Amino acid sequence: MRRPLALAGSAAAATAIGATVRRVARFRPERTPATPVDLDGLDAEAAAGRLADLIRIPTVSYRDRSEIDEAAFERFRARLVELYPAAHAALEREELGDGALLYRWRGATDEPPLVLMAHYDVVPVAGQDWSRDPFSGLIEDGVVHGRGAIDDKGTLVAILEAVEALATEGFTPRRDVYLSFGNDEEVAGVGAQLAVAAFTERGIRPWAVLDEGGAVVRGMFPGVPGQVAVVGLAEKGRLDVELTTSDPGGHASSPTRNGAPAQLARAILAIDAKPFPARLNDVVLGMVDAVGRHATGPLRGVFAHAGSLRPLLATVLSRAGREANALVRTTVAVTRLEGSSAGNVLATTARAHLNIRIALGETVESTVDRLRRVIDDPRVELRVLPGGADPSRVSRVDNEAYALVAAAANAAYPDAVVAPYLMVQASDSRHFSEICDSVYRFMPFDVTREELSALHAADERISIAALHRGAGFFRHLIRSV
Missing domain, CATH: 3.30.70.360 (Alpha-Beta Plaits)
Known part of the structure; x- marks a missing residue:
């Protein structure tokens, strides 16, 4: 483009x-005053505890499948059911391939669905100088520490916290909401491709897709001192x-x-x-x-x-x-x-x-x-080498889907400027670009430059406050669509 x-x-x-x-x-985009997200009913400390619990399960991806601890991935999938009973009662769940998870939350209409994405595999920690055990899930001074805290178990937990709270109160979304949780994103695996294949076979074209990507940051843009929420279009x-x-x-x-x-x-x-x-x-x-x-x-x-x-x-x-x-x-x-x-x-x-x-x-x-x-x-x-790919297609900004994602970001972070963004990494969402023209990449967490630099490196972590607000973002978005 x-x-x-x-x-x-x-x-x-x-x-x-x-x-x-x-x-x-x-x-x-016009900056309009946003009503802050409603965080009532979302327990920040409990969410941090559930994220810590899932960090303790070392779902490490390797390109050589013989190195993967398959039992850890099985424990993770089973633990989700135990941690989020209301969500698992309300949503249909299926496993694709070697462990990708696809949930369907049936809506009140037959309008095209919203897809919320995350992945639960993480990168190795070998050779990195961690100040804490990377799989301890230590909670200290308002921060959850460990591999996957942000990339990407934090997003997965924020989504499920929102869904659990809504399911508990008996909420039914207007349109279907799908949760697509990959098990092999870190090795450019096939989990997301299998999800896209399932949508294609069933004749489903998503209304919008939201995956990891941009975040709420300060100091990334020269000359702009305040918060910026960057939503990846490509x-x-x-x-x-x-x-x-x-x-x-x-x-x-x-x-x-x-x-x-x-x-x-x-x-x-x-x-x-x-x-x-x-x-x-x-x-x-x-x-x-x-x-x-x-x-x-x-x-x-x-x-x-x-x-x-x-x-x-x-x-x-x-x-x-x-x-x-x-x-x-x-x-x-x-x-x-x-x-x-x-x-x-x-x-x-x-x-x-x-x-x-x-x-x-x-x-x-x-x-x-x-x-x-x-x-x-x-x-x-x-x-x-195998696995190369051209840049993804560029998603739309002139539609309701982008407007509602931006509105949810403004509701979660009223002082932030919401802006389109180019994601410089690769994600599973690129596969959904084949069947949807509104694929966005945004983690609803306010993170520091130091926290961002810890992705794929030592001392990965997320603040409890950011996790809490991220869950509020997802609940606001689901209610809006």
């Missing part, structure tokens, strides 16, 4: 992207590439110049020296349009003319920090390096693993082509 210069693909795809560009560019593509170089090798006492590691190092340095260009895609332009009017100082004038200052704003954001930089360009991270298996033996093969997040308007194919041009060395073999 970017400028024509960055587009790739068919004319029909370009036309569809252009239509989305015009919708996002026209987006002018997510970047993903690609894993392996670079390999070879050499005859030999004893380390007689090294040769330009061996396999040196060839690989030059390729990596070439990529690092020539990053993908920074360009202001139109989802980020929509964010600038919504948030920039609340900036202070000279940036306010810059943001007021965002549409005509794209190159300048792309530069500003690319230099504003890691998160902002990732919004405006395809990023390449070297995550693994391999060489000789012995300290005194020259490497016959050297390898590097590149994890790449593809910007809107670019594709897997165009990304690989550029890497080959930048490396410009026939001795470096570039292999595309």
